Amino acid sequence: MTIKEFVALEKAKLAEQAQSFPKKPHLVIIQANDSPASDAYVRGKIKDCGEVGAEATLCLLPPTVSEEELLNKVQEYNEDPNVDGLIVQLPLPPQISEKKVKLAVNPGKDVDGFHPLTTFVPCTPKGIVDYLTEEGFPFQGKNAVVLGRSEIVGKPMSRLLLSKNCNVTVLHSKTSEEDKAFYIAHADLIVVAIGRLGFLDNRFQYKPDAVIVDVGINRNEEGKLRGDAIPDLPVALQTPVPGGVGLLTRLALVKNLFIAAKK
Numbered sequence: 001m002t003i004k005e006f007v008a009l010e011k012a013k014l015a016e017q018a019q020s021f022p023k024k025p026h027l028v029i030i031q032a033n034d035s036p037a038s039d040a041y042v043r044g045k046i047k048d049c050g051e052v053g054a055e056a057t058l059c060l061l062p063p064t065v066s067e068e069e070l071l072n073k074v075q076e077y078n079e080d081p082n083v084d085g086l087i088v089q090l091p092l093p094p095q096i097s098e099k100k101v102k103l104a105v106n107p108g109k110d111v112d113g114f115h116p117l118t119t120f121v122p123c124t125p126k127g128i129v130d131y132l133t134e135e136g137f138p139f140q141g142k143n144a145v146v147l148g149r150s151e152i153v154g155k156p157m158s159r160l161l162l163s164k165n166c167n168v169t170v171l172h173s174k175t176s177e178e179d180k181a182f183y184i185a186h187a188d189l190i191v192v193a194i195g196r197l198g199f200l201d202n203r204f205q206y207k208p209d210a211v212i213v214d215v216g217i218n219r220n221e222e223g224k225l226r227g228d229a230i231p232d233l234p235v236a237l238q239t240p241v242p243g244g245v246g247l248l249t250r251l252a253l254v255k256n257l258f259i260a261a262k263k
């Protein structure tokens, strides 16, 4: 099943579930930047909520907002019983500590899964594992390589794959090219999240039955969205960019919102 088909099917299931809820699940998005990329992500999240029968509220703050004002807003929504899920769109302006904001969100409403005590699986890793599960990927004992070790993708991805009993290797910018080639050649699953246009290409060897999950979002010279892997690598399955992990991440967010609403 393609990612688009999978997402459409899962959204239809959520929309049906929403009918049995006493009230619509409610997501609040706080945005304190004027980045066009963030605007597009936020529009996508609001659209997704509408499609699955959830309510979304955008709290738009000026990029000049103080840390105290933003933290007060977070607190207000933390305490509001009508709010099930609360996320703060990144990036934040320089005067605001991302760490403080992530720690301020009530872990029970932290549907992004960023708080250390959160009960929610971060959206990108969750979306990827849900899709691979649907595709019948046999995680147990498989060699998984995660390229990138960020707090929002690489690290939670590696922990989630470990919990699925994969043999997980995390590669990063300090890994030698020789070692990258070695681990990639032995990988059954490669999750690439480094933000380097077309990094995975034909200079590497791949197992023919390998799966490549491309998290990267880059612009090519023509300004088009492209991933961290070149298209059509000689593997069994490769997720596209666009139309790939971004959609799975958005789906995982509404799934987390529904879990929060059920609580």
Ligand code: NAP
Residues within 6 Å of the ligand: 124, 147, 148, 149, 150, 151, 152, 153, 154, 171, 172, 173, 174, 175, 193, 194, 195, 196, 215, 216, 217, 218, 245, 246, 247, 249
């Ligand atoms: P990030 O914070 O941008 O960090 C990049 C990671 O890649 C770091 O761990 C870095 O290693 C590693 N890295 C950089 N160059 C490398 C190289 N040549 N070889 C191996 N590792 C290298 O990571 P991120 O926030 O996870 O973002 C990664 C990409 O995913 C970006 O393109 C971002 O836009 C995209 N993204 C997509 C989604 C989605 O839903 N589709 C969600 C989140 C992010 P060091 O730790 O050693 O510096």
